[in-house]
Amino acid sequence: MPTEPLPTASPEVIEIERALSRITYLSTRARQHERLMALAGVPLDRAAVALLRQIADSEPLRPGELAARLGVEASHVTRTVQQLQKSGYVTRVPDPDxxxxxxxxLTDTGRQAIDRIREAGARGMQLALAEWAPEELRRLATLFHRMVDDFLTYAVEDEKEQQLPTT
Structure with missing residues (x-):
């Protein structure tokens, strides 16, 4: 089945992609993660932190739902959940449905850990954005949330399109 060529990106979209690539690189460097964990006093790897953040934002979720939201294989979530459960950060509860x-x-320990991680991250961001006006920060936050929502919508639609049977 032939695929359609991607539309040419506008200069603005190209610049947004470049900026996102830069910030992703800066925020996901191992040294940055280790520094954040040291400030928060939490000994977790990046995968565990991503999972805890997701659970904190929408708990409780099935492991498959967590995998879909994080864009990873279910086996990765299963392993990370087992580690977090052994360490007392998460627990399993019956699905009411x-x-x-x-x-x-999250357990109380998990909630405290994610709160400390978020606080440490917010302190660093506050220092970096100290010269920004409150209205600029509000606009940036609104636009970031909108962009993430649109990315998620596109990802779901793209996934559904890829699962359509071919005739």
């Missing part, structure tokens, strides 16, 4: 399934939720 399906007695055979379980959902993952």
């Amino acid at each position: 399906d007695g055979r399934a379980q959902r993952i939720q």
